Amino acid sequence: xxxxxxxxxxxLLFSCIKEPYEEPISGYEAVLMERSELENSIRFDEPRKLNxxxxxxxxxxxxxxxxxFSGVHVYDNSDPTQPKVLGFINIPGNVxxxxxxxxxxxxxxxxxIALRFTGTQVEIxxxxxxxxxxxxxxxxxxxxxxQYTKGERPENTVIVRWx
Numbered sequence: 570x571x572x573x574x575x576x577x578x579x580x581l582l583f584s585c586i587k588e589p590y591e592e593p594i595s596g597y598e599a600v601l602m603e604r605s606e607l608e609n610s611i612r613f614d615e616p617r618k619l620n621x622x623x624x625x626x627x628x629x630x631x632x633x634x635x636x637x638f639s640g641v642h643v644y645d646n647s648d649p650t651q652p653k654v655l656g657f658i659n660i661p662g663n664v665x666x667x668x669x670x671x672x673x674x675x676x677x678x679x680x681x682i683a684l685r686f687t688g689t690q691v692e693i694x695x696x697x698x699x700x701x702x703x704x705x706x707x708x709x710x711x712x713x714x715x716q717y718t719k720g721e722r723p724e725n726t727v728i729v730r731w732x
Contacts, residue, residue, distance in 0.1 A: 592715055597706040597731035599717045602661055604725045607678060610661050613691045616642070616654040628668045631655075638662055638704070638730035641675070643686070658684075658691055662704060662729035676701055678727045706731045 602610070619642055623635030632646035640660040644652040662678025672694065673684050679702070683695040705712055715721060717728060 593709050593712060595706040595709050595714050595731075597708060599706070599714075599722075599728045600730045600732055601717075601722060601726040602678070602729045604727055607661060607680070607727050607729065608696065610659055611677065611682065611684065611691055611693055612659050613643075613686070613689055614657045614659050617657050624665055626666055626668060633666060633668075633673075635663060635666060637664060641666055641673075656689065658686065662727070664704075678729045679703055704728045704730065 617636075619634060619636060621637040621639075623637045625635070626633040627646060630645060630647045632644040632652050634642045634644070636642060636657070638661070640663050641658040643655045643658060645655055646652045660675050660677050660682070663675050666673055666675045668674070671685055671687075673686055675682055675684065677696070679699050681697040681700040682693060685692045685694055702711075703713055706714070713728075
């Protein structure tokens with residue numbers, strides 16, 4: 570019995586040894602924006618080319634197409650066979666929108682904003698800060714690489730997309 574004790578102790582100690590942790594590596598780099606810049610970036614701009622289409626939303630005679638991580642293209646959809654481009658609502662970090670009545674709700678990176686779009690104007694009605702988790706790189710869903718965590722990147726910055 571005494572001969573088994575050193576063997577059991579050795580096995581117990583070796584079972585406590587863990588493999589070293591390896592940080593997952595992303596092939597993407599975070600695009601950061603100062604929080605103050607993020608909060609002042611919502612505006613209605615001239616039309617731009619649609620590159621990375623996301624979700625599509627139709628409300629009355631308007632067609633909205635999300636440009637992933639950039640904003641929303643707006644079209645006059647009175648004639649669905651020939652929609653007319655009206656412009657672009659710049660919303661950095663935007664992935665989704667929803668509309669209730671005349672209010673559009675959108676994610677602005679980690680914030681939820683409520684805005685009113687009136688033809689050529691965008692009016693910010695409300696902003697709820699830090700409602701959503703930070704955007705993670707496409708190759709590491711749900712994970713923020715260490716160098717981009719809040720303590721490791723410049724203060725007061727927000728991840729708005731990954732390139």
